[in-house]
Amino acid sequence: MDVLFNVPPVTGRELEYIGDVIARRHLSGDGHYTKLCQNWLSGQVGGGEVRLTHSCTAALEMAALLARLEPGDEVIMPSFTFVSTANAFVLRGAVPVFVDIRSDTLNLDETLIEQAITPRTKAIVVVHYAGVCCEMDPIQAIADRHGLMVIEDAAQALSSLYKGRPAGGLSAISCFSFHETKNVVSGEGGAIAVNDEALVERADIIREKGTNRVEFRRGGVDKYTWLDVGSSYLPSEINAAYLWAQLENADRLTETRLAIWDRYHHAFEAAEREGRLRRPIVPSHCRHNGHLYYLLMRDRSDRDALIGWLAKHQILAPFHYIPLHTAPAGLTYGRANGDMTMTDATSARLIRLPLFDELGAAQDRVIDRVLAYLGEDA
Ligand SMILES: *Cc1c(COP(=O)(O)O)cnc(C)c1O
Numbered sequence: 001m002d003v004l005f006n007v008p009p010v011t012g013r014e015l016e017y018i019g020d021v022i023a024r025r026h027l028s029g030d031g032h033y034t035k036l037c038q039n040w041l042s043g044q045v046g047g048g049e050v051r052l053t054h055s056c057t058a059a060l061e062m063a064a065l066l067a068r069l070e071p072g073d074e075v076i077m078p079s080f081t082f083v084s085t086a087n088a089f090v091l092r093g094a095v096p097v098f099v100d101i102r103s104d105t106l107n108l109d110e111t112l113i114e115q116a117i118t119p120r121t122k123a124i125v126v127v128h129y130a131g132v133c134c135e136m137d138p139i140q141a142i143a144d145r146h147g148l149m150v151i152e153d154a155a156q157a158l159s160s161l162y163k164g165r166p167a168g169g170l171s172a173i174s175c176f177s178f179h180e181t182k183n184v185v186s187g188e189g190g191a192i193a194v195n196d197e198a199l200v201e202r203a204d205i206i207r208e209k210g211t212n213r214v215e216f217r218r219g220g221v222d223k224y225t226w227l228d229v230g231s232s233y234l235p236s237e238i239n240a241a242y243l244w245a246q247l248e249n250a251d252r253l254t255e256t257r258l259a260i261w262d263r264y265h266h267a268f269e270a271a272e273r274e275g276r277l278r279r280p281i282v283p284s285h286c287r288h289n290g291h292l293y294y295l296l297m298r299d300r301s302d303r304d305a306l307i308g309w310l311a312k313h314q315i316l317a318p319f320h321y322i323p324l325h326t327a328p329a330g331l332t333y334g335r336a337n338g339d340m341t342m343t344d345a346t347s348a349r350l351i352r353l354p355l356f357d358e359l360g361a362a363q364d365r366v367i368d369r370v371l372a373y374l375g376e377d378a
Helices: 014-024 032-045 056-066 083-090 136-146 197-207 213-217 237-247 250-267 269-273 300-312 328-333 341-349 362-377
Strands: 049-053 074-078 095-099 121-127 149-153 173-177 190-194 293-296 350-353
Touching: 014 032, 014 237, 032 049, 032 190, 032 237, 049 056, 049 197, 049 237, 056 083, 056 149, 056 173, 056 190, 056 197, 074 083, 083 095, 083 121, 083 328, 095 328, 121 136, 136 149, 190 197, 197 213, 237 250, 250 269, 250 293, 250 362, 300 341, 300 350, 300 362, 341 350
Parallel strands: 074 095, 074 121, 121 149, 149 173
Antiparallel strands: 049 190, 173 190, 293 350
């Protein structure tokens, strides 16, 4: 392929910082660069305690442990999401209860949440798809009414805002990803933001193999010991150093993506007016981060034909999620609550266009080839 879908960004100082980690002789977690990243992220989410993890998947697993889920407990979430959103909770024996998505933002449809609540429901996991925030005010109100915890899968939403408030700071616990496909990357990486102070101490124990090693390092106890369940969720300083070089440039990376996004959006305006396709919809109270640009085509065959046409022209443009309620593990471990029409239709019609920091002039080719496809068909 001449035009790839994603190329992970490099901002310039990654190697220098990794070299510094080697010089400091501190390679394991929670060193200089981890602290820099955590402080930056804490400021970003509005003051919550942030801990780096080795992936968003790991952060979600920590969230499931913090929620004290027991086998048979239910967690409401969208089906139109990445596997880890559900798998982290299934690992605790919980049951993902899938709810359909809104037709505009493709986020969890908050008007369908309440009818999915049962006496076993413990949490609602929201996913800010494409960096556009879910309707967090009504969702939090539902959670408060029923005594549920809200967890944000903010993997795609670093720097996004909902009514001026940052994604990742809108619930008790939120999870970020720095996987190489995201806006800001460290290869494999993630973070958990704990916005409920009462959960911070246990988060540190869970992240350090179930021990109070963090308190020990602070000098609070003279030896550390096994206190609770946990695992090893710390990334190495080498990963944190790469991430710090990216976070220092996070605003610039977001601006570049937004410029690419805006350009696609303008290019396909006429096609949408003619009813040929549907472009992303961003509510006016949400500021997105340019994480991804998608088009919704007429149906599956139209979408698949466009993917094939672009591949023939050496452009990689993939579809996205296979709904989790239709996947083998989704059928085994979860259940759909109600009709999943929008999820199924979206999965069939959606195509993602190349969008990455160094896309540059190749974007013209993508736009030109998509418009040529639409013209052939006209
Ligand atoms: C990327 C992504 C994840 C997983 O992130 P990792 O860091 O690869 O574990 C989880 N949820 C969503 C919505 C994602 O986009």
